[in-house]
Amino acid sequence: MDTQIKSKIKLNRLRAFLFCATALILTSAHSSQALPKIRFSGVSFLGSHSYILSNYPVGLKLNEESDTKSRGDLNKTLLSAIENTPPTGMSLVDDLGHLKAGDDLAVTFAIDYEKVSHEQFGDRIKIIAEISGQIIIFDFSSQTLVANYPIAAASNGLIKSSEDLQLESEKLLSSLYLGDEATDGILQLAAKKLSLIKPERKIGLRFQIKEFNFSETTLMLVPETVNINAEMQYLGQYVSAQLSHQHNVSVLPFVKGYAINNTMAGRFADGAIYNLSLPPPDYTFQFDFMNAKSQIFNEDDLLFACQLNMQFTQAITNKQYINTTLYYGIPKLVAKNQKNIDEWAAYVDCLEVFVDELISQLARPDKKWLKQHGGDNQTSVQFKTKKGLFNG
Known part of the structure; x- marks a missing residue:
């Protein structure tokens, strides 16, 4: 093979390499730019003030902040779970508590149900814990819901009738919120769901x-x-x-009990109140x-x-x-x-x-x-x- 042919082959290979490398860089850059920036606003609770206090006693206790710089267990656990399974369809900005006018989209995981019930068998008591919530993506400036994704979790426990029922019930609910090494709690389930979401402003039916x-x-x-x-x-x-x-399909939240005129109320961990307008179904x-x-x-x-x-x-x-x-x-x-x-x-x-x-x-x-x-x-x-x- 003469020198001229060898040179052409090397040149063609170099061109192919440069083309692939350029395409990869451009594709990567385009993908990065295309991801919408969503501000993380933490865990919240749906309902009016009186509704929240009476219906989420364990969740509120877990999410208490000891001072203005400290986050409650729910927010810390959710952030940790998100770090373990980061979102692929959005660029999440950890700016909890610093949302301000002019910000675009924000996301909260809103708890909408917390319950514990019991059944007694001889000297044993079965405890059933249930929690549900929804990932809510909203336009912060207009306070309008963009999309929501419901999530639910339940867990059972068995204790002796001589044990402290209230304490063990709180422990089971806490575990269902926070999860453990063996089992995902609702916050881990929320993080996994969030990792798959690709938010769009234009939703179908x-x-x-x-x-x-x-x-x-x-x-x-x-x-x-x-x-x-x-x-x-x-x-x-x-x-x-x-x-x-x-x-x-896109399902708007069920708002009976915490909404007036299709406006949904909630409260963030720091006590700030939000009211989101829901689009018509x-x-x-x-x-x-x-x-x-x-x-x-x-x-x-x-x-x-x-x-x-x-x-x-x-x-x-x-x-x-x-x-x-x-x-x-x-x-x-x-x-x-x-x-x-x-x-x-x-x-x-x-x-x-x-x-x-x-x-x-x-x-x-x-x-x-x-x-x-x-x-x-x-x-x-x-x-x-x-x-x-x-x-x-």
Whole structure:
């Protein structure tokens, strides 16, 4: 091979190398520039002042700041989790507590539900802890919600009846918030979800659970120790989370109980209040918890059944596409030494399982399933009409 040919080959290789290197640099630079800058505003709690104080006792305690320079455990844990799983769709600016007029987008993880319940079996007590919240991205200047992503977590514990029930309940809730070496808490789950989010100002169709109501019959089943508004809030947000998770659609927060005129109130860890305006939904859902009953199922089980009405409506035309009442039942093992049965918790469990399956029907209506749970031929037709909205 002569010298001239060798020189041309080397030149071509050099050109190819330079082209690839330049393309890589430009692509990297473009990707970096394209990432939206989002200001991290920490953990917050949804609701008015009185609602927050009564409904998030453990979360508020964990997030207390000892002085103006110290962050509470929730914020510190969330920041640590974000460092372990950094966002890939945004450039997150850690500027907690320093948001000011003129800032563009901000993000908060807003807690919207905290609950603990108990069941006693002989000399043992089962503790059930539940927490839910949502990642909220908002325009700070206009105080308008841009996007939200619901998240929920639950955990169980078993203690001796001689142990301090309140203390152990707080410990379980704290662990569910903060996580440990073996199990993610809700803050780690939020960080993992945040790492996958690619915020966009232009969102597609928006859905919203406008109502989750209890009938007079079901209201009579609610124990005095249960806050009815908080329970409605939990169930409404649970449906929202399932709708978002199963169908990957944009779901506005369920705001009954902490919103006036579609404006959602909340409080940051430092006590600062925010009020976010929500954009109007394109489609709305209404759920009515109509009835609930329990009966002996077999020697060791009770059957807990619930009846639910669901309505699905286009907001701008007020045209209703689904209006159906269905029922569902789940068996619950009752131990011979069980001293008390938390029937309300069992009904809520029934509703959760019911909702999981019912929401899946929106994209893949199953005539057999709908008929099995109280529907008719018209029910199947209703579900099929708009199933394309949930198959995107």
